[in-house]
Amino acid sequence: MNLKETLGSLFSQDELQLLVRGYDVVGDIAIIIIPQELESKEQVIAEVILANNPNIKVVAKRAAQYGGEFRTLPVTIIGGKDRRETEVREFGIRLRLNVEKVYFSIRSGNERRRIASLVQPGENVLVLFSGIAPYPLMISRYSLARRIVGIEKNPVAHDYALLNLKLNKKLNNIELLQGDVRALLPLFSTEFDRVVMVLPKSGEDFLEAALPLLRPGGYLHFYDMQKSDSFAESITKVRSVCEAAKRSLPAADVAVCGHCAPRTCRICVDCLVG
Numbered sequence: 001m002n003l004k005e006t007l008g009s010l011f012s013q014d015e016l017q018l019l020v021r022g023y024d025v026v027g028d029i030a031i032i033i034i035p036q037e038l039e040s041k042e043q044v045i046a047e048v049i050l051a052n053n054p055n056i057k058v059v060a061k062r063a064a065q066y067g068g069e070f071r072t073l074p075v076t077i078i079g080g081k082d083r084r085e086t087e088v089r090e091f092g093i094r095l096r097l098n099v100e101k102v103y104f105s106i107r108s109g110n111e112r113r114r115i116a117s118l119v120q121p122g123e124n125v126l127v128l129f130s131g132i133a134p135y136p137l138m139i140s141r142y143s144l145a146r147r148i149v150g151i152e153k154n155p156v157a158h159d160y161a162l163l164n165l166k167l168n169k170k171l172n173n174i175e176l177l178q179g180d181v182r183a184l185l186p187l188f189s190t191e192f193d194r195v196v197m198v199l200p201k202s203g204e205d206f207l208e209a210a211l212p213l214l215r216p217g218g219y220l221h222f223y224d225m226q227k228s229d230s231f232a233e234s235i236t237k238v239r240s241v242c243e244a245a246k247r248s249l250p251a252a253d254v255a256v257c258g259h260c261a262p263r264t265c266r267i268c269v270d271c272l273v274g
């Protein structure tokens, strides 16, 4: 729904200028950014959203930016029911979550599906920073992977991941571990065919620890936030860690999977590591 069009008759031109065009819908929760100047009108905005979208039951506004180690998003409920838990369906997969206590990007479904489509039959896949388990579940549902391991530190996200595993009954090649990636990685004695690192803000700090878990000839998917004219810098981050570890990087491609700020993209560097 284009909010500006719908609110056109209720708001002045100046107010409309301030308003964002749309909002995210996570399950039945709409999450909107309300500029400070429009806070006195937030209930009207919530009522209009609820009236025009029968599937939306809760309207929440962002109360701050994504932050903290667990990349969570504080929200304030401004309309509808007073709850923060919802269920999303992504490519047929059920994902239950609390929008405030765990990280989940509703905009990354196609990217998760893309990664799943790259997984070859029989692969062992390691997903670092696995959250409520959307990547492990998507890979399990849409590939013939042998084993998928997810690691997540936020205990609330981990509990939802376990619940989501139960909700998606037929997906039974997934193991989910709760803890700090840095502490858990040294405990693995096997190598993986593919490692997915879903921590775009500071994933590079974990590259050195993750690399030994990837077999020679395996694939690394390294997420990063990067200026649109500097994608090569993200490849360089991986290359430097590979060189330090005496590993080669025969191929690296960048897939753009979203925008996080003006001229800044969320990218995935798809790497073949020797």
Ligand SMILES: C[S@@+](CC[C@H](N)C(=O)[O-])C[C@H]1O[C@@H](n2cnc3c(N)ncnc32)[C@H](O)[C@@H]1O
Pocket (backbone or CB within 6 Å): 069, 070, 071, 102, 103, 104, 105, 108, 128, 129, 130, 131, 132, 133, 134, 135, 151, 152, 153, 154, 157, 179, 180, 181, 182, 198, 199, 200
């Ligand atoms: C950008 S989110 C990605 C979540 C999930 N993969 C998804 O796509 O929805 C990054 C996740 O990494 C987790 N995290 C941050 N630091 C961690 C660490 N040191 N070890 C394990 N998980 C960590 C956060 O709690 C968060 O859930």
